[in-house]
Amino acid sequence: MVTLAEVAQHAGVSASTVSYVLSGKRSISATTRQRVEESIRELGYHPNAGARALAGKRSNIIALMVPLRTDMYVPVMMEIAIAVATTARTHGYDVLLLTGEEGPDAVRRVTGSGLADAMILMDVELEDERLPLLRETWQPSVLIGLPADTTGLTCVDLDWSATGALCVEHLAGLGHRDIAVIGEAPAVYERHTGFAERTLDGLRARARAADLRVLHRPCEGGYDAMALTLSRIFDERPGTTGFVVQNESAVEPLLALLRQQGRAVPEDVSVVAICPDQVAVQASVRLTSVAIPAQEMGRHAVERLVAKLEGRDGDEVVLLAPELTVRASSGPAPAAP
Amino acid sequence: MVTLAEVAQHAGVSASTVSYVLSGKRSISATTRQRVEESIRELGYHPNAGARALAGKRSNIIALMVPLRTDMYVPVMMEIAIAVATTARTHGYDVLLLTGEEGPDAVRRVTGSGLADAMILMDVELEDERLPLLRETWQPSVLIGLPADTTGLTCVDLDWSATGALCVEHLAGLGHRDIAVIGEAPAVYERHTGFAERTLDGLRARARAADLRVLHRPCEGGYDAMALTLSRIFDERPGTTGFVVQNESAVEPLLALLRQQGRAVPEDVSVVAICPDQVAVQASVRLTSVAIPAQEMGRHAVERLVAKLEGRDGDEVVLLAPELTVRASSGPAPAAP
DNA sequence: GAGAGGTGTCGAAGCGCTTCGACTCCCCTG
DNA sequence: CAGGGGAGTCGAAGCGCTTCGACACCTCTC
Numbered sequence: 036m037v038t039l040a041e042v043a044q045h046a047g048v049s050a051s052t053v054s055y056v057l058s059g060k061r062s063i064s065a066t067t068r069q070r071v072e073e074s075i076r077e078l079g080y081h082p083n084a085g086a087r088a089l090a091g092k093r094s095n096i097i098a099l100m101v102p103l104r105t106d107m108y109v110p111v112m113m114e115i116a117i118a119v120a121t122t123a124r125t126h127g128y129d130v131l132l133l134t135g136e137e138g139p140d141a142v143r144r145v146t147g148s149g150l151a152d153a154m155i156l157m158d159v160e161l162e163d164e165r166l167p168l169l170r171e172t173w174q175p176s177v178l179i180g181l182p183a184d185t186t187g188l189t190c191v192d193l194d195w196s197a198t199g200a201l202c203v204e205h206l207a208g209l210g211h212r213d214i215a216v217i218g219e220a221p222a223v224y225e226r227h228t229g230f231a232e233r234t235l236d237g238l239r240a241r242a243r244a245a246d247l248r249v250l251h252r253p254c255e256g257g258y259d260a261m262a263l264t265l266s267r268i269f270d271e272r273p274g275t276t277g278f279v280v281q282n283e284s285a286v287e288p289l290l291a292l293l294r295q296q297g298r299a300v301p302e303d304v305s306v307v308a309i310c311p312d313q314v315a316v317q318a319s320v321r322l323t324s325v326a327i328p329a330q331e332m333g334r335h336a337v338e339r340l341v342a343k344l345e346g347r348d349g350d351e352v353v354l355l356a357p358e359l360t361v362r363a364s365s366g367p368a369p370a371a372p
Numbered sequence: 373m374v375t376l377a378e379v380a381q382h383a384g385v386s387a388s389t390v391s392y393v394l395s396g397k398r399s400i401s402a403t404t405r406q407r408v409e410e411s412i413r414e415l416g417y418h419p420n421a422g423a424r425a426l427a428g429k430r431s432n433i434i435a436l437m438v439p440l441r442t443d444m445y446v447p448v449m450m451e452i453a454i455a456v457a458t459t460a461r462t463h464g465y466d467v468l469l470l471t472g473e474e475g476p477d478a479v480r481r482v483t484g485s486g487l488a489d490a491m492i493l494m495d496v497e498l499e500d501e502r503l504p505l506l507r508e509t510w511q512p513s514v515l516i517g518l519p520a521d522t523t524g525l526t527c528v529d530l531d532w533s534a535t536g537a538l539c540v541e542h543l544a545g546l547g548h549r550d551i552a553v554i555g556e557a558p559a560v561y562e563r564h565t566g567f568a569e570r571t572l573d574g575l576r577a578r579a580r581a582a583d584l585r586v587l588h589r590p591c592e593g594g595y596d597a598m599a600l601t602l603s604r605i606f607d608e609r610p611g612t613t614g615f616v617v618q619n620e621s622a623v624e625p626l627l628a629l630l631r632q633q634g635r636a637v638p639e640d641v642s643v644v645a646i647c648p649d650q651v652a653v654q655a656s657v658r659l660t661s662v663a664i665p666a667q668e669m670g671r672h673a674v675e676r677l678v679a680k681l682e683g684r685d686g687d688e689v690v691l692l693a694p695e696l697t698v699r700a701s702s703g704p705a706p707a708a709p
Numbered sequence: 710g711a712g713a714g715g716t717g718t719c720g721a722a723g724c725g726c727t728t729c730g731a732c733t734c735c736c737c738t739g
Numbered sequence: 740c741a742g743g744g745g746a747g748t749c750g751a752a753g754c755g756c757t758t759c760g761a762c763a764c765c766t767c768t769c
C-alpha cells in the first residue's frame with residue numbers, strides 16, 4: 036500500500052507538500068504540482084481513508100438510513116438510494132448504508148464514532164423517534180420525508196398534501212363527485228408515515244372545498260386484497276366514479292378488476308395514480324398520474340446536506356411541487372343515470 | 373467527542389487496558405473490566421472509526437457495488453442490499469454503497485484507500501471488467517452472480533441453469549411440448565449478464581433432453597412490448613402451451629393478454645415464473661414459480677466474505693438450489709385438437 | 710524456598726494523514 | 740538599496756487507536 040510519504044520521496048518533496056497538492060489548501064508551484072501528480076499516478080497512490088478521517092476530522096462519508104421494511108415503494112426507495120449514492124460521489128462523498136433495524140442506536144453509533152459526517156434519513160414518521168437525537172447532535176442531517184415538527188431540521192419531500200389536492204382537482208374538474216382513495220397498507224397509516232397521512236389530508240381538504248365525497252380505504256397489495264376492498268367500496272358508494280391510487284401493488288389489480296366488472300376506464304370510471312412514471316406508462320391502461328420524483332429527491336437531499344456541511348446553508352424545508360400528467364385513465368364523469 | 377484516553381482516566385486505568393477490554397485480545401480481570409465498561413457507558417464513549425481503521429488496519433466496512441441500472445429486478449436488488457447490510461451488522465461490519473457508475477475505478481479506489489476491507493459485487497456479467505482487478509488485489513470479495521471464469525473468485529448465486537431446467541421439467545411433466553420463454557429486456561442479454569444466459573442454457577439443455585421445443589424471446593416490460601412479443605410467439609408457434617417468464621414486469625401483462633385472448637390459465641396454457649415469491653402470490657393468477665431467494669443470497673454472500681476475512685475459508689462457488697412451488701398457473705397440457 | 714509459568718496491567722511506538730508555524734526566496738515599493 | 744510582503748516549501752506535532760514488549764505480582768511445583 037503506497038503512502039503519502041512514499042509519494043513525497045518519489046517526487047523529491049516533503050509530505051506536507053504532497054498533502055497540499057492534494058487538498059489545494061496552499062498554493063503550490065506549477066512544476067512541483069506536476070511532479071507530485073506524476074508520482075501519484077506512477078505509484079498508483081490512494082490516500083488512506085482512515086488516516087484522512089483521523090487527521091482531518093471528517094470521513095467524507097454520508098450515512099443513508101433506509102427503511103428495513105421492503106413492503107412499500109421499493110423501487111422508489113432504491114431509486115432514491117442510488118441517486119443519493121451517485122450524487123454524493125460527485126461531491127466527493129461515499130455513502131454508508133444503514134438499515135432501520137438498529138433504529139435510533141444507529142444514529143448514536145454513527146455520530147459518536149465519526150464514521151460519517153452527516154446523515155440522510157428515509158421513511159420518516161410524523162413523530163419519529165430518531166428526531167430528538169438528530170436535533171441534539173451537531174452533525175448535519177437531511178430527512179427525506181416530513182415529520183410533524185420540523186424545527187431545527189432540514190427536510191426534502193414531495194409536497195404530498197399538494198399531490199392529494201392535485202388528484203382531487205383533476206377528478207373534480209372532470210365532473211366526478213364520488214371519489215375512492217386506495218391507500219397504502221394499513222400498517223403504513225398505523226405508524227403514521229408522513230407522506231400517507233399528508234396525501235390524505237390534502238386530498239380531503241380539497242374535496243371539501245370542491246364539495247366532493249371521498250372514501251379512503253387502505254389496501255394491502257395484490258388481487259385478493261384489492262378485490263375485497265373494491266367490492267366494499269362499491270357496496271358503500273355505488274356511485275363512485277373516480278379513483279385515486281397510492282399503492283403501486285394495487286394499481287394493476289384495480290385495473291384488472293374494473294375491467295372484469297365491466298367498468299370501462301376511463302369511460303365509466305377514472306383512475307389517477309400516485310406512482311413513478313415508469314409504473315404509470317407500463318400499466319395496462321396508461322395511467323394519469325402524479326409522479327414520485329425519486330431521483331430528484333435523492334439528489335436534492337444530498338445537495339442540501341453538502342451545503343450544510345460546507346456551512347453554506349441552514350435548516351430548510353424543501354417541498355417539491357407535484358406534477359400531474361394526464362394519460363389514458365381519466366376522463367369526464369359519466370352522465371348520471 | 374469522548375476519547376479512549378478519557379475513558380481510561382475516568383476508570384483509573386491505562387489506555388491500552390481500555391483497548392483490551394474492548395477487543396478482548398488480552399485477559400482482563402473482572403473488576404477492571406467492569407469499571408471500564410461502566411465508564412464507557414457513563415461517558416457515552418464510541419471508538420473513533422478513523423483512528424481504529426488507521427491503527428488496526430481494518431475499517432470494518434464492506435463495500436457493496438450495486439448496478440446503476442434500475443431497469444431490472446429492482447426489488448430483488450433492494451432485498452439483497454438490505455440483507456447484506458443487516459447481516460453485515462451482525463458481524464460488526466457496516467456497508468458502503470457503491471453504484472456501478474464508477475465502474476472498475478471504484479474497485480481501485482476502495483481497495484487502494486482502505487475504505488473497505490472487502491467487497492461484494494452484484495450484477496456480474498460473464499466477462500466482467502472488474503474481475504481482473506479483484507483477482508490481483510489481496511482484498512477478499514464475493515460476487516453475487518456467476519461469471520464465465522470463476523478461478524480465484526468466490527461466488528454466490530442461485531443455480532440459474534438448474535432453475536431453467538426445473539421450469540422445463542415441470543412443464544414437460546405436465547405434457548407440454550411447445551414452450552415459449554419470455555426473457556429479460558434485450559439489453560440484459562446483450563451485455564451477457566450471467567443469470568439470464570445461464571437460465572436459458574439450462575432450459576434449452578433440458579428441453580433437448582426431454583424433446584420439447586423452446587422459443588426464447590427477450591422482452592421489455594409493460595403491456596405494449598408484451599403484446600407484441602406474444603403475438604409474434606403465437607404467430608411462429610401456434611401450438612405453444614407452456615410459458616416460462618423471467619421478467620417481473622412482463623408477468624402481469626402476459627396474464628392479462630392471455631385472458632384477453634380467451635386463453636385460460638392453466639386450462640389452455642401454463643405459466644411458470646422465475647420471480648420472488650411475493651410477486652408470484654400477488655399476481656392475478658397465483659403463479660407456479662421458482663423463487664429468487666434474494667435474502668438468502670445477500671446473507672450467504674456476507675457470511676462467505678466474513679469467513680474469508682477471518683481466514684476461515686478460501687474461494688468457493690456456492691450455488692443455491694432452485695425450488696419450484698406449484699400454484700395455480702400450471703396444469704396438464706390440453707389434449708391436441 | 711527458589712524458579713517456572715501465568716495473569717493482568719502499563720508505557721511507548723507507531724498507523725498515514727492534516728495543519729500550523731516557520732523559513733527561504735524573490736519581487737516590488739519608496 | 741533596504742524593508743515589506745507574498746509565494747512556495749518544509750518540519751513537527753498531533754489526530755485516537757492498536758499492539759508489542761516489559762514488568763509486577765501471584766501461584767504452583769519439586
